[in-house]
Amino acid sequence: xxxxxxxxxxxxxxxxxxxxxxxxxxxxxxxxxxxxxxxxxxxxxxxxxxxxxxxxxxxxxxxxxxxxxxxxxxxxxxxxxxxxxxxxxxxxxxxxxxxxxxxxxxxxxxxxxxxxxxxxxxxxxxxxxxxxxxxxxxxxxxxxxxxxxxxxxxxxxxxxxxxxxxxxxxxxxxxxxxxxxxxxxxxxxxxxxxxxxxxxxxxxxxxxxxxxxxxxxxxxxxxxxxxxxxxxxxxxxxxxxxxxxxxxxxxxxxxxxxxxxxxxxxxxxxxxxxxxxxxxxxxxxxxxxxxxxxxxxxxxxxxxxxxxxxxxxx
Amino acid sequence: xxxxxxxxxxxxxxxxxxxxxxxxxxxxxxxxxxxxxxxxxxxxxxxxxxxxxxxxxxxxxxxxxxxxxxxxxxxxxxxxxxxxxxxxxxxxxxxxxxxxxxxxxxxxxxxxxxxxxxxxxxxxxxxxxxxxxxxxxxxxxxxxxxxxxxxxxxxxxxxxxxxxxxxxxxxxxxxxxxxxxxxxxxxxxxxxxxxxxxxxxxxxxxxxxxxxxxxxxxxxxxxxxxxxxxxxxxxxxxxxxxxxxxxxxxxxxxxxxxxxxxxxxxxxxxxxxxxxxxxxxxxxxxxxxxxxxxxxxxxxxxxxxxxxxxxxxxxxxxxxxxxxxxxxxxxxxxxxxxxxxxxxxxxxxxxxxxxxxxxxxxxxxxxxxxxxxxxxxxxxxxxxxxxxxxxxxxxxxxxxxxxxxxxxxxxxxxxxxxxxxxxxxxxxxxxxxxxxxxxxxxxxxxxxxxxxxxxxxxxxxxxxxxxxxxxxxxxxxxxxxxxxxxxxxxxxxxxxxxxxxxxxxxxxxxxxxxxxxxxxxxxxxxxxxxxxxxxxxxxxxxxxxxxxxxxxxxxxxxxxxxxxxxxxxxxxxxxxxxxxxxxxxxxxxxxxxxxxxxxxxxxxxxxxxxxxxxxxxxxxxxxxxxxxxxxxxxxxxxxxxxxxxxxxxxxxxxxxxxxxxxxxxxxxxxxxxxx
Numbered sequence: 001x002x003x004x005x006x007x008x009x010x011x012x013x014x015x016x017x018x019x020x021x022x023x024x025x026x027x028x029x030x031x032x033x034x035x036x037x038x039x040x041x042x043x044x045x046x047x048x049x050x051x052x053x054x055x056x057x058x059x060x061x062x063x064x065x066x067x068x069x070x071x072x073x074x075x076x077x078x079x080x081x082x083x084x085x086x087x088x089x090x091x092x093x094x095x096x097x098x099x100x101x102x103x104x105x106x107x108x109x110x111x112x113x114x115x116x117x118x119x120x121x122x123x124x125x126x127x128x129x130x131x132x133x134x135x136x137x138x139x140x141x142x143x144x145x146x147x148x149x150x151x152x153x154x155x156x157x158x159x160x161x162x163x164x165x166x167x168x169x170x171x172x173x174x175x176x177x178x179x180x181x182x183x184x185x186x187x188x189x190x191x192x193x194x195x196x197x198x199x200x201x202x203x204x205x206x207x208x209x210x211x212x213x214x215x216x217x218x219x220x221x222x223x224x225x226x227x228x229x230x231x232x233x234x235x236x237x238x239x240x241x242x243x244x245x246x247x248x249x250x251x252x253x254x255x256x257x258x259x260x261x262x263x264x265x266x267x268x269x270x271x272x273x274x275x276x277x278x279x280x281x282x283x284x285x286x287x288x289x290x291x292x293x294x295x296x297x298x299x300x301x302x303x304x305x306x307x308x309x310x311x312x313x314x
Numbered sequence: 315x316x317x318x319x320x321x322x323x324x325x326x327x328x329x330x331x332x333x334x335x336x337x338x339x340x341x342x343x344x345x346x347x348x349x350x351x352x353x354x355x356x357x358x359x360x361x362x363x364x365x366x367x368x369x370x371x372x373x374x375x376x377x378x379x380x381x382x383x384x385x386x387x388x389x390x391x392x393x394x395x396x397x398x399x400x401x402x403x404x405x406x407x408x409x410x411x412x413x414x415x416x417x418x419x420x421x422x423x424x425x426x427x428x429x430x431x432x433x434x435x436x437x438x439x440x441x442x443x444x445x446x447x448x449x450x451x452x453x454x455x456x457x458x459x460x461x462x463x464x465x466x467x468x469x470x471x472x473x474x475x476x477x478x479x480x481x482x483x484x485x486x487x488x489x490x491x492x493x494x495x496x497x498x499x500x501x502x503x504x505x506x507x508x509x510x511x512x513x514x515x516x517x518x519x520x521x522x523x524x525x526x527x528x529x530x531x532x533x534x535x536x537x538x539x540x541x542x543x544x545x546x547x548x549x550x551x552x553x554x555x556x557x558x559x560x561x562x563x564x565x566x567x568x569x570x571x572x573x574x575x576x577x578x579x580x581x582x583x584x585x586x587x588x589x590x591x592x593x594x595x596x597x598x599x600x601x602x603x604x605x606x607x608x609x610x611x612x613x614x615x616x617x618x619x620x621x622x623x624x625x626x627x628x629x630x631x632x633x634x635x636x637x638x639x640x641x642x643x644x645x646x647x648x649x650x651x652x653x654x655x656x657x658x659x660x661x662x663x664x665x666x667x668x669x670x671x672x673x674x675x676x677x678x679x680x681x682x683x684x685x686x687x688x689x690x691x692x693x694x695x696x697x698x699x700x701x702x703x704x705x706x707x708x709x710x711x712x713x714x715x716x717x718x719x720x721x722x723x724x725x726x727x728x729x730x731x732x733x734x735x736x737x738x739x740x741x742x743x744x745x746x747x748x749x750x751x752x753x754x755x756x757x758x759x760x761x762x763x764x765x766x767x768x769x770x771x772x773x774x775x776x777x778x779x780x781x782x783x784x785x786x787x788x789x790x791x792x793x794x795x796x797x798x799x800x801x802x803x804x805x806x807x808x809x810x811x812x813x814x815x816x817x818x819x820x821x822x823x824x825x826x827x828x829x830x831x832x833x834x835x836x837x838x839x840x841x842x843x844x845x846x847x848x849x850x851x852x853x854x855x856x857x858x859x860x861x862x863x864x865x866x867x868x869x870x871x872x873x874x875x876x877x878x879x880x881x882x883x884x885x886x887x888x889x890x891x892x893x894x895x896x897x898x899x900x901x902x903x904x905x906x907x908x909x910x911x912x913x914x915x916x917x918x919x920x921x922x923x924x925x926x927x928x929x930x931x932x933x934x935x936x937x938x939x940x941x942x943x944x945x946x947x948x949x950x951x952x953x954x955x956x957x958x959x960x961x962x963x964x965x966x967x968x969x970x971x972x973x974x975x976x977x978x979x980x981x982x983x984x985x986x987x988x989x
Contacts, residue, residue, distance in 0.1 A: 158852065
């Protein structure tokens, strides 16, 4: 029991502390791909450090909701990080939520972000909130269909069980998972405010979604939000890994496998981050009203995956 | 044992419920004696009535576990007494009625203002008759009493809806409500008629014993679906909801949306699972499809509304859709593979009914306070009220999170269970259903996710941002009675969300009555902290750990940030990318917030746009999104009825000798026929 609590704390801290590194890695890769030298993988930490030391500037009419929301978002993301199996599957906290509840937790953080975006009452804040909620509500049906396929295979929506079944039972290739994985990648791009749905690097007013929502934040509040979105990217990657590439995650109680599991996780994240950077370099941001088509494609792929599972793999 | 203890021992929950019904009616009549005395009616009558509601809820909880009891009242027509019965299903809906109305009544105590249109005493009478009628609907054990109570419920609520009857729109809304309520009542009456099977005994006991063929059972089901669907607001009989809810005073809207819609769900469950001998799988498919359509339709229209109460009315349509999906899923499971899955789907359905009663009542009451303190119902003229009305705003946030289906509150718990039931549908024995029903779950999730969108709009436009009108600076917070009512309902949302395993254990009595299976033991197998859908390996969820986790992380983060970094804060004008001269009119309006939904789901709306031409000196843009069904179904139907009545009107000549001729001809025809 103590060992599993230890592994729980270890994993949570690991994700929280290393999530900005993943973001830095993605940015660095993108800089390289665009023939720039880049700011180095540690740049997100420098940004966080700078933001934490600044004086916070709040709008005059900001309510207490505005000041609470960053903490709620951060707490939600840390909670997700303690539920998704990344290194080992013995997480005592994982029983508190299956993958549907995880989606709910992401949605809770988003709701607070959107409400805080509307709190000051500026044109951009409410526009960002509206767009963020729109993209999310179109992404969620696709996400559920994606989750259907692995949960049909594992007969479970609990992430630990899915990892156990996929990684530690007989090795089987599931074509249905390939469809679901592509769809998941598309949904993850949309949910994490990446190109082609949103551009995290832009401050061009009319194209912003996520950035528009947090425009009024500064200093420590902004730092928490930036940190939370870094953890969110790591969490989404971890969910993707757990569902589609779980090989390497250590089984419960298998202490020898931990170093190997860590190395595997690092490798997967490095490759995934590089792939994300490549994707973002190759594609352009699309108009907001093209987003339904993009997410509709993800939905269709997910349904195909589920049908493939039901028709072919039984 | 002396006689008094015998009397006490035979004093069953059903007697307590009957006592409460009588008590409510008496309170209503008592209010008539001091019709204008706001202090007496507000501060004494309604709090006492709320105590009655609480007793009702507690009695319901006690009655869940006790075996069904019956009573026969020697009232009504000679040889046709009233039959009453209290079983687990009735007890559950009595809990819903008592729990929600306790909050609404205590809120009502603070809601009266001098100079409002309806006399307080009359309002109190109608309100309590409405409550009593709902309780009797739930208790009734014969079609006769059921219909009497059903009509009493419809009429008392009609008069409550039209309490501001001097406004023509409200009279129209009331008429529409009454019309559809009666269309529905015909459907219900006919379904009872089919079920009694020709032997003239209208007690439910006789109906349970009757042997209907599959065809007649299906006819009954469809009639009941139509009849109860009209009351619940199922597509295409939903049109009265967005008209009647905004017209009614807010506590009445809360009662209608939170509780009265559930009596229709009660009726549907009673007829389908209790009174009918068989349940056919295709009924489930029909209910499922109708539910999906209703849910999506409701939420899309909620997204484009600009009136806060209309928005909530459409959101009620969405939630009724979700509940109907649950009923459909229960039917499908029950017909194909009777087992714990049907019980799971049913438990999710009932749970959602209870949750909706709490969060929708809460939100309607929130709009009531906003309406009272700002005299404004249009979202386009509100904004920034969190600064003027913190109590209402923070309690409203609880309702918003709950209705958006987010953990750890109650909306999520029931929707999680429903999705878990959906996840089992690929195991259905029918190959088509096993593939198509899971895709239906995506529609449910779309509805739930869009509900989140709608609630951000609702909450954000009313409570956040800058006030859009000058007069909002004078808005005042809720008074103490209103606060107590709101707190009660918000606590209900939290408690129902945090203890799903406990709720499911209680629901076992209902699910085993209707489907013969229970889920409570499964749900609570990992301890009271967790709720488990079918097995702990499959899925578990613990709202309490969620809440603790979030709160702990929040505090740790807060303390760490405060400890390691300075907490300096400056305030200044909003930045907004450096644009100067920001006014409140530059925020998203309600129309603006709904615009993406209107654009993406355009085929579902009937949209009228007025575009300015390039040469307009005073350009104006107007876009109106209406209900397509109104133009495709209701208006043609109304025209048809009008034409028919014109034709029949030919008979009406206004001369006495022609009418005498009619009587004579009728007499002749009758004699010929009966010869």
